[in-house]
Amino acid sequence: MIAETDRPALDDRRWKALGVCLTAGFISLLDVSIVNVALPSMERGLGASEAAQSWVVSGYALAFGLALAPAGRLGDLRGRRQALLFGLGVFTVASVGCGLASGATWLVVFRLVQGAAAGVVAPQISGLIQQMFHGAERARAFGLHGSVVAVSTAVGPLVGGLLIQAFGTDDGWRWVFFVNVPIGVAALVAGHRLLPRFPQPTGRVEKFDPLGVLLLGTGVLAVLLPLVQEQQWQGRAKWALLPVGALLLGAFWVWERNLGRRGKAPLVDLGLFTLRSFTLGTLISLTFFAGLTTIFFVLSLFLQNSEAYSALGAGLTILPFAVASAVGAACGGRLVLRYGRSLVVIGLSAVVLGLFGVVLAVRLVPGEGVGWAMALPLVVAGIGSGLTVSPNTTLTLMLVPVRRAGAAGGVMQTGQRIGSAVGIAVVGAVYFAHLSNHGPATTAIELGLLTAMGIILVALVLAVVDLRERLARPGGNDLAAAPQPDVRESGPGEKAGQGV
Numbered sequence: 425m426i427a428e429t430d431r432p433a434l435d436d437r438r439w440k441a442l443g444v445c446l447t448a449g450f451i452s453l454l455d456v457s458i459v460n461v462a463l464p465s466m467e468r469g470l471g472a473s474e475a476a477q478s479w480v481v482s483g484y485a486l487a488f489g490l491a492l493a494p495a496g497r498l499g500d501l502r503g504r505r506q507a508l509l510f511g512l513g514v515f516t517v518a519s520v521g522c523g524l525a526s527g528a529t530w531l532v533v534f535r536l537v538q539g540a541a542a543g544v545v546a547p548q549i550s551g552l553i554q555q556m557f558h559g560a561e562r563a564r565a566f567g568l569h570g571s572v573v574a575v576s577t578a579v580g581p582l583v584g585g586l587l588i589q590a591f592g593t594d595d596g597w598r599w600v601f602f603v604n605v606p607i608g609v610a611a612l613v614a615g616h617r618l619l620p621r622f623p624q625p626t627g628r629v630e631k632f633d634p635l636g637v638l639l640l641g642t643g644v645l646a647v648l649l650p651l652v653q654e655q656q657w658q659g660r661a662k663w664a665l666l667p668v669g670a671l672l673l674g675a676f677w678v679w680e681r682n683l684g685r686r687g688k689a690p691l692v693d694l695g696l697f698t699l700r701s702f703t704l705g706t707l708i709s710l711t712f713f714a715g716l717t718t719i720f721f722v723l724s725l726f727l728q729n730s731e732a733y734s735a736l737g738a739g740l741t742i743l744p745f746a747v748a749s750a751v752g753a754a755c756g757g758r759l760v761l762r763y764g765r766s767l768v769v770i771g772l773s774a775v776v777l778g779l780f781g782v783v784l785a786v787r788l789v790p791g792e793g794v795g796w797a798m799a800l801p802l803v804v805a806g807i808g809s810g811l812t813v814s815p816n817t818t819l820t821l822m823l824v825p826v827r828r829a830g831a832a833g834g835v836m837q838t839g840q841r842i843g844s845a846v847g848i849a850v851v852g853a854v855y856f857a858h859l860s861n862h863g864p865a866t867t868a869i870e871l872g873l874l875t876a877m878g879i880i881l882v883a884l885v886l887a888v889v890d891l892r893e894r895l896a897r898p899g900g901n902d903l904a905a906a907p908q909p910d911v912r913e914s915g916p917g918e919k920a921g922q923g924v
């Protein structure tokens with residue numbers, strides 16, 4: 425038992441441990457977008473070809489997405505503290521390797537290692553939040569996590585632009601990676617001191633599922649590869665990988681189902697998908713990130729290539745979205761217990777409204793003033809993004825057993841990575857197709873943003889349908905009625921939806 429006099433210190437330590445988790449998550453997600461503005465610097469200072477530049481961006485995304493689900497399960501089995509510290513350590517070392525790379529090939533290699541390490545870190549964060557917090561505190565913690573996700577993704581171009589301006593176009597790209605090193609080292613030192621050591625579950629020892637890892641990994645790779653390389657791989661042959669990926673993922677589903685029937689531990693507990701909150705939340709997350717990620721992609725290209733903005737100027741233009749999103753996520757974490765799925769509906773509606781405002785700003789205020797004109801719409805969209813990400817994460821994971829939290833978080837974030845790749849491929853195709861036909865850049869960005877809006881509208885429809893069915897059932901808000909977790913790990917015999 426924990427004495428009452430010890431509880432304030434324990435609570436303080438939990439929030440400090442959360443700070444370590446969020447710091448690790450920040451630098452790993454920052455590296456998704458920070459390199460986009462550094463590509464011209466890599467070309468000039470390192471002589472990186474267009475293909476190498478593409479792999480610097482897409483290789484990270486691929487390795488990140490492939491590592492998520494296996495790493496989440498590994499953390500569930502062997503300890504999330506150890507997995508997070510290991511991933512963070514490898515990420516920091518790989519950042520040093522990227523910054524010191526003497527050629528494009530080495531840069532791509534270290535970038536792949538860095539992405540895989542980020543994929544190890546990400547699911548441990550949601551798993552540790554599930555372990556360390558419950559009830560209103562868990563919602564608040566996920567709110568802070570949502571703020572970090574939003575800020576790190578949106579602020580990447582700004583940080584990259586500042587570093588390149590400070591260190592020059594020849595070597596500025598190296599500091600895009602070196603900036604991770606002091607942060608990573610500090611987080612490692614603090615993590616060894618502050619991250620809690622939870623006891624392993626008692627009872628039957630569960631084994632890892634190597635065939636499940638192979639089937640899932642090759643399936644996700646076959647789906648992601650043609651999407652992230654859509655601009656670099658010419659011709660239609662690349663799309664043949666999509667049905668191959670579907671077959672591999674189908675084989676993965678059959679294999680995992682058979683493991684569960686035989687009483688063995690699968691890589692992904694398919695019973696999670698019997699939880700309506702998890703299935704709907706994962707689909708909403710996938711479609712929302714498919715639309716959200718593309719906003720920064722096409723806006724950065726439009727501002728720098730068509731409106732002659734510098735990398736720093738483009739990053740500053742997107743800054744209102746990042747700040748507003750952080751505020752929205754913090755508020756969403758506090759309000760989700762009261763309003764549930766309706767908060768997600770409000771957030772998605774605000775994102776759609778804000779994007780429509782950005783389209784109007786592009787059309788009505790062409791030229792250098794477009795950045796100022798889109799500031800207010802980006803604030804509206806940013807607040808909506810914050811009210812979507814953290815509440816949806818809380819609602820998605822609320823009934824997941826704590827011992828499956830890492831794997832569940834990995835599956836959810838794998839959906840986000842796939843959604844981002846699909847969105848960039850679709851919206852990028854619309855944007856570049858119009859430019860290649862010598863159409864006006866303003867029309868191209870309008871069509872791209874309208875396509876992103878359409879994708880986010882799919883997420884909004886899913887959220888509205890879910891909300892209507894929840895309100896039609898007795899009890900209304902499932903979150904308020906969710907049982908509270910025990911502070912220990914759940915036992916191996918519990919079913920999905922119990923013990924939380």
